[in-house]
Every structure is written in C-alpha cells, then in structure tokens.
Amino acid sequence: MGVVIKAFRTPLGYYVYDRSSNMIVKVEKEEYPVVLKLEAGREDEETAELLKAYRAKGILKENRLTEIRHPASQTLPYHLEHRVQKITLQLTQSCNLRCDYCAYSGKYHQRTHGGGKMSMETIKKSIDYAMKRSDGVEDLNIGFYGGEPLLEFENLKKAVEYVSGAYHDRKVNYTITTNGTLFHDEIIRFLSAHDFSVMVSLDGPKELHDQNRVFANGEGSFDRIMENLRYIKERYPVFFQKISFNTVVPPGSDYKCIEHFFSANDLIEENHLSRTTVSEFSLKDEVRYDDRYFVTYQYQTFKILMAALGFYDKKKISRMFSTDFVEIQRFYDHLGEAPVCTSCAHPSGPCVPGARRPMVDIDGNLFPCERVSERSDAMKLGHVDTGCDPVKADRLLNIGRLTERECIHCWNFLHCGLCASAADNGTALAGDRRLSYCESSRQGTLNTMRSICLLREYGYDFEGDFFDEEDRVISGTEK
C-alpha cells in the first residue's frame, strides 16, 4: 500500500507532510530526493532505510486505508433526529435585485427568481421540525433567506413571534442575509429587539457594487444601501454593530479598489467583513479569475506573513484578508490530530446533511444548506412533513465513495474540504466533477503548509497571540 505523503520545499527548507500522522516533518536536504522517491511510490534500498528511520519515530506509517466511509454513517439517523443545529428558511424566491452572479440569475443549474413565498403553515412546520430535532444542541439557530427575505417581513415577524410563543424558553439565535435595500424603522427595531445577526451583501465602491447588484430596472443599489446604513448607524448604533458585510469578488474586478473602499470607509470600519468569490459549484459555464486577482491575493497573503513576523504593521493588513491568518493558525493547531491510521475513513469536507444547517425551500423541501442547487434531485433530502431520507443523506455524507480510488491515496485527505455540492453536475452526483476541484484544493493546502513552514523558519511563535482573541472569535463565527 505504501505511504501517503507530500514533499514540498520553501526557500529555506525541505519538508514532507505525512497523512498517517497528519504532521509536517522537516527533512534534510540530502534526504529530500529519497522522500520524493517515496512520494512517487518508488521503492529501493534508500527509501527502505529512510522509512525504517521514520517509522521508528512513529511517522510515515503504511497506508491502511482501504474503504471510504464517513465516521458518522452509522449514527446518521441519530444526527437527523437530535442534532439539527441551524435551519434556514427560504421565506421567498422573490428578490428586488437582479445581481449578475446570483445563484438564481440563470447562470447556474439552479432555479431562477420566482414569485413564490413560504406560507405561514410551512414556516411553523419548519420551526417545529427543527425544534423537535435539536434536543442535542444547546441553542438553535434560525436563519432567514431568500430571495430577499425582508420582502416577507410580515411572515418573518410572525415566525419569530411563533417561536417566542410556542418555544418561549428555548434559546434561539436568529440570522438574516439581506441585500440591505429594504431597511426601515419597524424592521430595524424588530431585528434589534430579537438580537438578529445581520449579513449585508456589499461588494465595494459604488462603481463596482453597481456593476452587479442592480434593481430589476437596472439601477444600482449602492446608494440605497449606504443611505440605509448611515441611518442605522446614526439612529441604532448598537444594532449597527451586529451588522456584518460580505463582499463577493467577481472575476475581473479590481481587488485593490475593493480593499481601498473597505479600509477607507469610516461608516463600516468596525463591522466584521468577509469575502467570497463567485461560487463555481453548479455553474453552467466556467468562471475564470485573471492574473490581477491572484497577484493581489498573493500580495495580501505576503503582507499578512510579513506582519506576523513583525516586518509590517499588522494594523495595515486588509480587513478582507485578516481572517486568512486565522486559518493558517487553525491548520497549525490541528496538525497531529485525527490522522488517517485506520482502514476506513472519509475525506474532510462534507457536513452531516440534514443536521448541520438544513435549508427549507418555500414548499417545505429540505436541502443540506442554502448553497446547493434546489433543482438537483440528489440534493433534495426530504420534506418537513416526512423528514430527511436517511439513504439520500448517507449518499451525500459519503460523497467520497464516488472517488474512492483517488481519495484512498490522496495526501490532502484530511484537508480536502470538498462537500457533496462539488460533485453535483446539475443532473447527478458525478465523480469526475468532484475530481475537477481536487487540484485547487490541494494547492490551497500546500500554500497553507508552506506559509506555516516559512513562518517557523523565521521564528514565528504559533503559541503566541499575533491576532487577539476577538479576531479568532470573529473568524470562528464566520467559519
């Protein structure tokens, strides 16, 4: 079976990542060619000797993995019955905007904007469904999603009132994702009174934001959003602090310009900010980011590493990228944990579908989350009337079985991150579709490992406190 490893270099060192121990090991320059031979599966006297030495230290063990099976497979029915952590209600499929890269714009294997909305009966059933199946979690999270959920503010209000009445002593956290164009006093007061966490989509300066985020009549939405935000900050400063922003960076956009907007804008300077790229999953046509995107991205990463080493002022790090370092730290913190040393395991990536964060569409159909295609039969887990189909949930949970042969020998097994939606080609779950994302996933892991090694080479203390606790908490929430 051999070993499953990945050899890599930094300007100052030679390393090997060992899946059997989930550790990065520094190797001597002279050993590196032998490690490369091991990685390629070539065996000779040299590799045997090196293996013997490493195995005496408990690393580079023989790959025992023969079967892909998620550890939660056997207990899946218990997860579905007791561990629903978050439920997202699609209050409406309508939206007052027509964003170019929206999942419902017609560019995805996904439904398009429609006029349907969730009935109060379905809302109540969905809440009952989650309440009944969340006795294993401390607090339930209820999210409101759309379309634009604030178009259905009356039903949103009734939903919260229903929870307050029927489950008055249950701890519930509310979240809403909105385009930020529909706020008014009543909405703000209500969301504030019920301690909502609000995520507003804002893509940067007016010229960029309005390129994609437009009303149905083609008019940009930037001015309306900023006007609303100014009003909220002035009149409801405490609530304003609970608003976070997500910026979608579409291909071809000027990263630097976006970055400048968020660092120079004093209106939202203290709010949490996250960034995403246009989702590739279920997209009909390929999405391509140009060199400018990658150069800016790498430059920002470079600045973070320099700041960690004390060569750059950490206050100058882009807020859009500050959480990237926390990911590096997390990766480091978890090295050595949960190595692949059994005959049966599953690559990282899939959540427990139907338990972690199920989404209910306007008709009461259950999906693993709001990010999957609602048109995909594979993703439709069931209905709030009948519950999740455990067979379908198991298929999504064990998505790695589609690519078992490749996963068994993949060094990125523990850091893969590809969930079932990566295998959804619009009509079925397909192994080749899933494999098409492997390279970028592996490259991401390799970059993180190189960053870790580079930081160590320059004396960075991973047990220190480069980012304070608050930064980590924010990132944790975001994750």
Add this chain to the structure above:
Amino acid sequence: MKKIALFPVQKNNAPLARYQNRIPDTEVIPILAPAHKSMAGQDLSALDGGSHTGITLRGDFEKAVEDCELLYLDDSRFLTREESYAEFIRTAERHPIRIIYARTLSERLHLQDEESCSQKWQASGLGDAGKLTAVDIPVISVLTMGNETDQSHVEIGMRRFFQDQGYRVSQIGTQEYSRLFGFSAVPHFLFANLDGKRKRLMFNQFVRRMIKEEKPDLLIMGVPEAVMKYNNRIPAGMGDVPCIMMDAVQSDIGVLCTCCQPYTEEYFKELSLFGRYRLNCELHYFNISNSVVINDEDYQDRLEHLPLDSGFVVSHMYDGVDADCGFEIFNSYSDMSSDKAYRRMEEELAGNPEAMRGGI
C-alpha cells in the same frame, strides 16, 4: 410518599429518576429543560437511551413542581442564561417547596448559604496525618474519559447490583444528588486550592472515616473529571483529581466509562496500561455509553456529543474488538451486559484475597 422534582433532567442526572425505587418512599418527577421539551410525555428512556421505565418526562415546570416537597436544581449546558434559572426559581418559590442546588450551579448563580445536597460526610477535622493508611475493604473505582460517559449510571447501577447480592455498600458519588440515595458526593476539598499531597492525605482520611462508621463490605468510588486530557485544546482537568483519589485509595478494580466510538483492542490495551502506571489500578472494565463524540466538524474547541440508545451501542460495542479479548466491555443501560460485568467484578473480588485485605 415524598415527591422530588428534578430539573432539568438530563443524561447525567437521569439515574436519580431511573433508580428512584432505591430511595425509600420517594417519587422523582423528571422535568425537561426547554430545549428538550419535545420529549415531554415520553418515557425517561427517550432521554437516557436505556430500557423502558414507565417514568414520564414532564415539560410543564410549574405544574410539575406544584405538589413536590423538594426541587433538585441542577446545572445544565442547556440552560446557559442565569436569568432562565431565576425565572424557574421564582416559579418554584410560588409553591411551598424546598430547593436544593447542585454545587456547580450554586457557584454559577453566586448563591450563598443555599442548601447543597452533596455532603453526607463532612470534611471538617481532616488533618494532615502525614501518611496514607490502607483501606481494608474491596474498592471499585468508576472513572471517566470525560462527559456523557454514563458514569453516574454505572455508579448507581453497580450499587443496585451489589446491594441486591446482599453486600453492604459504601459509596462516593460523582453527582451532587448522591446524598438523596444515602451516600456522599466527592468532597469539595478535592477541588479546593490545596496542594496535591494534602488533598491525598485528606481524602484518605475521609474514606477511612466513612468506612469506620459504615462498616461496609465494599466501597464504590466515583472519580470525577476525565482521567486524561482530550487534547491540548481540550485539556479538561488534566486528570489531576483522578490521580489524587487513586493515589489516596488503592482500588482493586477500575471501571473506565467512555463514549461509543469504533475502538480497537489495541486501544483498550493502551488504556489498561495507562491505568496501571498513572492510576495505580489496571483497567479491564469499560463501560461504553449511550453517546458518541461528534467528529464531523472540521475544527472544534469543545466536545459535542450525540445521544444514542442502548440497542445501538450494544450491537456495535464489540466492533473491532474480539469478544474474548479479556476486557469486559459493557453498556450500563443493558441489564444483560452490565450484570455480566458486575458479576465478573464480584467473582474477581471474591477470588482475590489480597483485595479483601485491602492495603496501599
């Protein structure tokens, strides 16, 4: 018949309701936390995953406490807001009811001079004798790998078994409600800011005093806190209290309670050796609880558990382990499997003259 309201009923205190027939003239009313209200009206087994009990879970706090004389208020991770407790306390106080608090809850709510039920044997007067003295009866220690391992259920179930065989049992329980069953909880000084040596000597005296008074045939010693850290990010108590107790009182048998996971024989062998060298007691008995540690989250800085039921656990607890491996692997909620384990302990102790002599 005296009625005791138990709130909120949860896995670690459910044995108080399940074994209420062991408390003379007492009925225990289990009342659910709001998070578990959907279980109201169901049998207690829906909560603890054990066999059917005929005891109904209640969700109506006010009505349930109405005709109770006593309310045992426990600490719960499902009631994270202190004001929630305040509300329930106010509701209870509208009735002529005595409230006793779990020690940890009392500390959390900053209550002073409130009644705690945990101590039967007082720690006062325990001095520094300067040496450890042998405990001259067989001792079974019940240890844990962490939370949700059904440790308290093992403690009470084992008590039931040995009492039913006619033994006089002295006991130290990990749960605050132990005194309601007529035995003491782990003394508070073990958690106090004292040096380890002093704690060992005091605990040794504490047990000696108990044995002298109660003249039992057997001591069942519940040992709180995990015997080892889970990992560097979840260190728990680093196994300090178990080490202190196991140093202070030599155990003849150690039972380790752990969650349901796909274990291997090698793993149990390692644990057994860990017991020998760290806890002064080789471990051959392993209770597999009706819970599993959830490991589907990529990153977690605390442990989350998923409730299972006894049927599932019993059918999987020997997966990956040979039934003839020499270790007794059992599930306390399965009478067949736990009685077999307790019977083997009885035989082991009966055939072990050294155990009968005790000695450190």
